[in-house]
Amino acid sequence: MALKKTLTIAGSDTSGGAGMQADLKTFQEHGTYGMVALTVVVTMDPNGWTHNVTPLPTELLQKQIDTALSTGIDAVKTGMLSTEEIIRMAGEAIAKSGTSNVVIDPVMVCKGDDEVLNPGNTDAMIQHLLPLAAVTTPNLFEAGQLAGTGTPKSIDEMKTAAKKIHELGAKAVVIKGGKALATEKATDLFFDGATFYLLESEKVASTFNHGAGCTFAASVTANLANGLSVKEAVIEAKEFVSAAIAHGWALNDYVGPVMHGAKSRFGAPAVTVTEI
Numbered sequence: 001m002a003l004k005k006t007l008t009i010a011g012s013d014t015s016g017g018a019g020m021q022a023d024l025k026t027f028q029e030h031g032t033y034g035m036v037a038l039t040v041v042v043t044m045d046p047n048g049w050t051h052n053v054t055p056l057p058t059e060l061l062q063k064q065i066d067t068a069l070s071t072g073i074d075a076v077k078t079g080m081l082s083t084e085e086i087i088r089m090a091g092e093a094i095a096k097s098g099t100s101n102v103v104i105d106p107v108m109v110c111k112g113d114d115e116v117l118n119p120g121n122t123d124a125m126i127q128h129l130l131p132l133a134a135v136t137t138p139n140l141f142e143a144g145q146l147a148g149t150g151t152p153k154s155i156d157e158m159k160t161a162a163k164k165i166h167e168l169g170a171k172a173v174v175i176k177g178g179k180a181l182a183t184e185k186a187t188d189l190f191f192d193g194a195t196f197y198l199l200e201s202e203k204v205a206s207t208f209n210h211g212a213g214c215t216f217a218a219s220v221t222a223n224l225a226n227g228l229s230v231k232e233a234v235i236e237a238k239e240f241v242s243a244a245i246a247h248g249w250a251l252n253d254y255v256g257p258v259m260h261g262a263k264s265r266f267g268a269p270a271v272t273v274t275e276i
């Protein structure tokens with residue numbers, strides 16, 4: 001039986017919760033066939049868990065992209081892209097892929113690390129990636145950087161940022177309010193270019209949410225490959241990640257990854273969708 005082919009152009013999170021590890025686990029859970037073009041390897045200092053990002057040679061990235069594209073892919077997502085050159089290469093790969101099922105997760109920081117990967121990356125993402133996006137999935141900080149508005153602090157400010165990001169070329173935008181937004185629920189804003197929707201689930205009190213953003217974006221990608229509409233894809237992704245966070249766990253003293261396979265094992269918490 002042929003499976004839908006999903007490609008992630010992303011970094012490796014050696015600790016396994018985020019990055020391409022999250023993407024592959026999530027693709028598998030959605031019944032798609034996952035492939036990877038690896039950009040960087042993130043390792044952690046065993047004493048203190050500071051992150052270290054090691055890039056791979058760009059020729060090697062290009063070879064991976066050529067390999068994956070030659071199979072014919074049904075959907076593609078981007079994750080951690082550490083330099084402007086890599087962002088440009090990802091844009092070229094997506095344009096060449098022939099699929100319009102394109103999810104841009106504009107990763108700028110690792111959770112718990114405030115350091116932005118490379119400030120020039122924001123402009124490169126705006127130039128090379130947003131115009132190709134069926135959906136882009138910034139967190140609050142990333143939305144503020146892309147929109148040039150500063151980090152949104154309310155639903156109204158999220159709407160303003162989402163409109164700006166849509167004007168930059170992304171066909172649809174999900175701004176993840178997550179834990180950072182001062183709302184009772186874990187609230188994300190979905191804008192399809194015409195209508196705004198709030199996607200809400202119970203806010204989980206634990207801090208075991210490492211990889212939540214990657215898992216959300218990978219779910220959207222797999223759902224698009226499987227033929228869901230963009231709206232259906234983001235709603236299922238919210239259910240999938242809510243379950244994954246609800247069953248997050250402590251890997252060690254420093255990090256708590258989400259449980260990528262939680263929805264199929266335990267079911268998903270309720271997600272409400274409200275037009276606003």
Ligand SMILES: Nc1ncnc2c1ncn2[C@@H]1O[C@H](COP(=O)(O)OP(=O)(O)O)[C@@H](O)[C@H]1O
Pocket residue numbers: 111138139140176177178179180186187188201202203204205206209211212213214216238241242245
């Ligand atoms: N504590 C939480 N409880 C429930 N949902 C959460 C929680 N933290 C994040 N989420 C959800 O997880 C998804 C990823 O959001 P977020 O963690 O903000 O992204 P990122 O990992 O890219 O920073 C969003 O759907 C967000 O609403």
Ligand SMILES: Cc1ncc(COP(=O)(O)O)c(C=O)c1O
Pocket residue numbers: 010011012013014018019020042079080107109110111209210211212213214215
């Ligand atoms: C390789 C890689 N990609 C992406 C991320 C972002 O992860 P999150 O899903 O928590 O936003 C991380 C964070 O550690 C990472 O190491």
Ligand SMILES: [Mg+2]
Pocket residue numbers: 107139213214
């Ligand atoms: Mg993220």
